[in-house]
Amino acid sequence: MRVLKKEISEFFQAPFADDTISLRNIHSKNAVILKLKGNGEQRFEILRCERVSCWSFAQRALRHIFIEGNTLAGFTGFEEIQIEEEAGHVYAFGKPLYEASVVIVRGSGRLNSLKSFYELLWNCCGFSTKMPRSLLMGDSFNETLDRRDALLVLSSKSEAKVKDLLEKGVRVALHVENERELDIFYRSGVRSFILSDFKNEYRERYADCFFILQEGDVASAIGKVDGLIVDIKEFSLEEIVLAGLVNRLLPLYVSAEGVDSKLLDVLGFGAIGWRRCTNPVFTRIEQKRYGIYEISYVSETNVPGRVRIDVSKDSVEWFFEQSEISLKKQTLEREDGRYFHFYREGVS
Amino acid sequence: MLELRYNPLTDEWIIVSAETQRRPVQPSQQSCPICVGGVELPEEYDLISFENRFPALKRNPPDVLSESDIFLKKRSFGICEVVVYTSRHDVALPGMPLRQIEKLVEMWVDRTVELFTYDFVEYVFIFENRGKEVGASLSHPHGQIYAFPFLPRRILAKVEGFSKWRDQKGSCPVCDVVAEEVRLKKRIVFETDSFVSLVPFYARFPFEVHVYPKRHVTSLPELTTLERAELAKHLKIITLKYDGLYGQEFPYMMMFFQAPMKRLDAELFHLHIEFNPPKRDKDKIKWMASVETGTWAFINPMVPEQAAEMLRRVEVSEL
Numbered sequence: 001m002r003v004l005k006k007e008i009s010e011f012f013q014a015p016f017a018d019d020t021i022s023l024r025n026i027h028s029k030n031a032v033i034l035k036l037k038g039n040g041e042q043r044f045e046i047l048r049c050e051r052v053s054c055w056s057f058a059q060r061a062l063r064h065i066f067i068e069g070n071t072l073a074g075f076t077g078f079e080e081i082q083i084e085e086e087a088g089h090v091y092a093f094g095k096p097l098y099e100a101s102v103v104i105v106r107g108s109g110r111l112n113s114l115k116s117f118y119e120l121l122w123n124c125c126g127f128s129t130k131m132p133r134s135l136l137m138g139d140s141f142n143e144t145l146d147r148r149d150a151l152l153v154l155s156s157k158s159e160a161k162v163k164d165l166l167e168k169g170v171r172v173a174l175h176v177e178n179e180r181e182l183d184i185f186y187r188s189g190v191r192s193f194i195l196s197d198f199k200n201e202y203r204e205r206y207a208d209c210f211f212i213l214q215e216g217d218v219a220s221a222i223g224k225v226d227g228l229i230v231d232i233k234e235f236s237l238e239e240i241v242l243a244g245l246v247n248r249l250l251p252l253y254v255s256a257e258g259v260d261s262k263l264l265d266v267l268g269f270g271a272i273g274w275r276r277c278t279n280p281v282f283t284r285i286e287q288k289r290y291g292i293y294e295i296s297y298v299s300e301t302n303v304p305g306r307v308r309i310d311v312s313k314d315s316v317e318w319f320f321e322q323s324e325i326s327l328k329k330q331t332l333e334r335e336d337g338r339y340f341h342f343y344r345e346g347v348s
Numbered sequence: 349m350l351e352l353r354y355n356p357l358t359d360e361w362i363i364v365s366a367e368t369q370r371r372p373v374q375p376s377q378q379s380c381p382i383c384v385g386g387v388e389l390p391e392e393y394d395l396i397s398f399e400n401r402f403p404a405l406k407r408n409p410p411d412v413l414s415e416s417d418i419f420l421k422k423r424s425f426g427i428c429e430v431v432v433y434t435s436r437h438d439v440a441l442p443g444m445p446l447r448q449i450e451k452l453v454e455m456w457v458d459r460t461v462e463l464f465t466y467d468f469v470e471y472v473f474i475f476e477n478r479g480k481e482v483g484a485s486l487s488h489p490h491g492q493i494y495a496f497p498f499l500p501r502r503i504l505a506k507v508e509g510f511s512k513w514r515d516q517k518g519s520c521p522v523c524d525v526v527a528e529e530v531r532l533k534k535r536i537v538f539e540t541d542s543f544v545s546l547v548p549f550y551a552r553f554p555f556e557v558h559v560y561p562k563r564h565v566t567s568l569p570e571l572t573t574l575e576r577a578e579l580a581k582h583l584k585i586i587t588l589k590y591d592g593l594y595g596q597e598f599p600y601m602m603m604f605f606q607a608p609m610k611r612l613d614a615e616l617f618h619l620h621i622e623f624n625p626p627k628r629d630k631d632k633i634k635w636m637a638s639v640e641t642g643t644w645a646f647i648n649p650m651v652p653e654q655a656a657e658m659l660r661r662v663e664v665s666e667l
């Protein structure tokens with residue numbers, strides 16, 4: 001694999017500089033981060049690898065990661081990306097935006113390298129993660145349950161209805177077609193938007209807003225928007241596992257139809273039109289054997305469980321552990337607005 | 349006044365909460381506010397966690413304006429809860445039935461999960477101050493939970509410690525310590541299949557005890573049913589041994605260190621519980637004084653191996 005037309009090993013030698021693309025590298029033991037400042041005009045070759053030995057995510061949403069042997073190279077912050085195949089090689093071309101990065105990780109195992117890749121992106125971009133929140137469609141809204149946890153995606157854009165819900169303290173999210181619409185609803189108090197075209201200047205203009213991108217790739221959406229809608233149906237299980245990891249970095253929302261809802265629970269995705277478990281799910285993902293991943297989690301009712309995903313056979317096995325003690329919780333709000341959570345034995 | 353103020357000298361946020369000045373001091377038992385019928389809890393209950401009447405952090409804190417680029421302020425987002433372990437006024441962790449402590453562990457699990465769902469919460473800290481020596485203002489058995497909007501300095505130090513160890517050795521320091529202590533046995537106070545309680549090699553307080561799960565788990569919710577029950581047992585045994593040490597109620601600070609779940613490197617963190625008792629002898633207190641407060645350097649007047657031996661020898665009645 002070659003990155004920016006150089007052999008990977010060159011980046012792991014003494015500090016590296018290149019005048020043409022203003023390059024900065026940060027060394028750690030197993031990783032290098034190359035930061036590129038865009039010069040505005042040219043597209044160039046970001047990386048190239050051999051088709052036969054290279055493994056990459058098949059789907060658009062996660063594809064800017066390439067793995068060859070024990071080396072992973074992934075990138076973010078480029079536009080007009082094009083992946084081409086020619087004479088047994090795969091090429092990625094693109095144009096760096098204001099700050100683009102190429103991350104190279106050398107290590108053992110695909111999943112570990114992938115984890116390091118996302119950790120590094122997160123560390124060097126310096127943004128904090130947001131918990132995914134459920135997205136609910138207008139009609140599946142339960143006032144007492146969802147007020148705090150969910151974003152209510154309204155299907156109609158009636159200003160009176162929006163106003164009414166906002167007054168009740170409901171977090172409303174709206175699909176907007178263009179900036180004019182965004183501006184109108186921003187003025188009426190909406191702070192969450194789903195849009196298909198995001199411009200960086202929205203960040204400054206609407207600093208207190210939560211933006212979910214309708215469609216796009218994960219690597220470019222990280223650090224830019226607050227959430228992304230992905231089509232998980234076409235993912236392989238390994239990609240779903242990875243998406244579960246990414247989800248901590250960038251909340252991913254999926255339409256739940258046709259996907260095992262329990263699996264989504266475990267991975268903590270937000271979902272549209274369907275009630276995700278609203279508590280966060282603590283996942284630990286371990287590679288047990290080649291192709292077999294084990295994920296530990298806690299269900300909505302605090303029952304710890306594990307799921308084993310066998311990627312080679314596409315099989316999913318569930319293990320639940322029923323607690324001997326089960327507590328029933330009842331929450332009261334006192335007159336001064338304080339919450340009192342009563343716990344007693346019993347099934348809730 | 350309720351706000352966060354930034355200290356650039358130490359890169360940390362300070363919680364200014366003038367309201368805490370109005371906290372009650374040592375009320376008599378007749379007026380216990382958290383007994384059934386008390387001012388906070390008029391109704392019957394078994395266990396309860398409720399938002400503090402005088403919180404340092406709030407779900408809906410007042411707005412603040414930074415005075416300048418030099419004096420930075422933030423709103424005091426967060427949640428402070430009082431966790432009442434039982435409706436019985438006259439027991440404490442060591443005297444509570446094991447079943448009640450198991451329920452308490454389940455409640456802590458649920459509080460951890462729920463508090464982390466708030467967008468503004470970055471860290472959930474469960475703790476108990478027992479005894480007037482460490483500032484407990486109520487004798488009814490209870491602890492507290494602070495859900496912080498930032499990662500407190502010492503938690504960050506731990507996160508960095510875990511990360512440094514991983515970089516250098518490729519493993520988890522707690523996993524490594526547990527394996528070594530179990531082999532050596534000399535600092536262990538109590539051990540079961542999945543937990544070990546010990547006076548750590550690096551103890552800062554004379555009778556400091558740490559409770560470590562043997563398995564690498566990052567937080568309470570990850571513990572299995574069996575592990576949760578074993579944890580309850582350790583908490584009871586350790587506090588029983590403390591009380592038996594000098595035949596008196598032994599004051600302590602009990603603190604739960606869980607992973608900052610919203611960070612990607614959360615998985616490096618290994619759940620652990622620290623007991624920091626201030627007593628150095630039957631009637632001597634080791635205070636947090638200039639050296640400890642000012643530099644975070646500790647001078648431990650007790651050899652940890654000897655403290656472990658003393659605690660091991662305290663007989664506790666069968667559970």
Ligand SMILES: [Zn+2]
Pocket residue numbers: 380381382383384436437488
């Ligand atoms: Zn009481």
Ligand SMILES: [Zn+2]
Pocket residue numbers: 520521522523524563564565617618
């Ligand atoms: Zn560990």
